[in-house]
Amino acid sequence: MKSVDLHNVEYGECVVLNGHNGGILMVDCGSSNQKIRERDVPFTAYVNPTLLELYGNCPERSFLLTHFHRDHLCGLRQILSARPGWFQRIFLPAQPCDRYGSPLLLEFALFVYSFLGRQTDYAIVNVSSLKILERAVQLTPAAQVVPVGQGDCFGFDGVTYDVLWPPRRDCVFSDLFAGAVEEMNVCLSSPFLPECARQFLALKNAFCQAYLACCAGGPLDALRVAECSRLLAEIDALLPAVNLLPSAPDIQEILNRPVTKAAYTEELNAASVVFHNRRTQEASTDDILMTGDASPETLDALAELLYENYYIIKAPHHGTASHWSHLLSEISSSHILVSNGDYQKAGKIAPAYLELPAVKHCTNCSACDWYAVSGCSCNRMAVCYDLANGAGLTIKCPYVCGAQQSPDCGIFIVGAAGRRSCLCDNLPVQIN
Structure with missing residues (x-):
């Protein structure tokens, strides 16, 4: 895995893993919002043509849907309707x-x-x-459409990923x-x-x-x-x-x-597809845990299958308090992905994430009480261990300062206004 794009789709989710060979694995694509506050762009316009053009030249495109909620699914419907056959592989959640x-x-x-x-x-x-x-079969006739559940695996960019959930039996x-x-x-x-x-x-x-x-x-x-x-x-x-x-x-x-x-x-x-990479050697930047909207009970059931540390963990259910799991404070990670946004019925980002030493990458600060009270990013005092010159505060990252085209961590927050750094109070400093 070369890099990760965390897309700001307001209250929804779209995470794209970028491979070294130029291919992508898009995990979910949806939103509960009609418009993205960043430049007031309709979600439909962000999907088509923005997402389609951004990844249009990729030699390999795969999609994985974690579950059937609108804020994870509706963008896939738009892509399939606009560009039949755009994905070569589609992974769908098996029914437990x-x-x-x-x-x-x-x-x-x-x-x-x-x-x-x-x-x-x-x-x-x-x-x-x-x-x-x-x-999926009608609109992607040449593609492989594969339902996945616990015990299945798939490959991307030379890495094998194991599906940990949902179980097909005894759920x-x-x-x-x-x-x-x-x-x-x-x-x-x-x-x-x-x-x-x-x-x-x-x-x-x-x-x-x-x-x-x-x-x-x-x-x-x-x-x-x-x-x-x-x-x-x-x-x-x-x-x-x-x-x-x-x-x-x-x-x-x-x-x-x-x-x-x-x-x-x-x-x-609770039936969301949860997967992580299969380790063949020591811990590496390929170590990622993708959680969909998994419940705390789901993560408890998987506790023995999880690694003690990951490079990236995607916060389940948009980082809300209702889906916070104690395991997230017991498993170390370098980076946390939080996809949240302005949505009336949604929960706010759990304060417990602030206590994690990991660097947080949030698509939108409108659901963050910390930002609302302090007016600044919680990452300003966070230590990043991926800087080229050694560990240091995230504010010393050349990408954050606008002096480097790519962050050393390989994690981009992408929105209608372009790409930006992990400092949510540093929005004007953007690198497109």
Whole structure:
């Protein structure tokens, strides 16, 4: 890995690993904001043409989606629509199953798809997870589309990366979420309901099994994806009758419960793809831990698989306090990536990150209480160990001073106004 671009997409995420051979691995591309405050640029314009032009000449382009939330996903949809075949490889998250082999996230998505309005944000997320296999195969016919889960690996720039999460089997879901899925299944299980209720349950189960077969391992098979599409079309044809069932309002009530929505959101986060490089020698600048929106419980489950130190750790869930894990203070790192921004419903950056000795690279300081109170970057007193002349304060970095075209750490914060340093109060000093 030659360098890392951390893109300012406001409250969202887009991290690009740049290889020595000129190739890229883009991890997520999405935003919850319509506009990026930096130069007031619409997010859609930042993706197309800005991102597409920035990496347009790369000889190899790969994409990895960590999970199906809009702030990680919507840019991928735009790229696939604007430039079919732009990515040669796309890695998608595998669907985790509980101890009984049931893919509860997928089942839940089908219930939302079938019983709620398609234009709500809630429904859009679910439509993405249900149809992304078909869309990826159609728009990238020459590409490898590979679902990945725990135990899988992939290569980039001569480095092997191990996928640590999510598990395909024996995934633990919260009682609240698992109970909601079971409650909806029960709503359609009465023998006194019309035949369409049994048909729906049978098609739902068949679709889930077909989807799991697609994600079993290796690149997607077009015939298996076609079977998923066929089953979803049969479900579509059944929906007018299903939504007239006496139990349909009960399912809608379950789906619209605030606690159910919150539980589903958190389960999607907890199922994020987490990966790191496979070490073949001693620690190096290739050591990176990518966490998506992983929950503290997910990181706890992975504790024994993690290294004691990394060069770079991406803060889970935009560095918010709700996803802070004690492991982040127990595992040393040289650099922390925090992708956050101005968004009403988002959490702020956890104060615990300030206590870490690592240099923080933040896309936006609007969600940082430290900056709001002090008016300066927390990195001003941070020691960087990557400077050419030896360890020193980050303010002594030639890139920060504008005297060098590339930082010694190889980490760029990239936005609509160009590239800038890790000092968030030094925005005018930019190197494009």
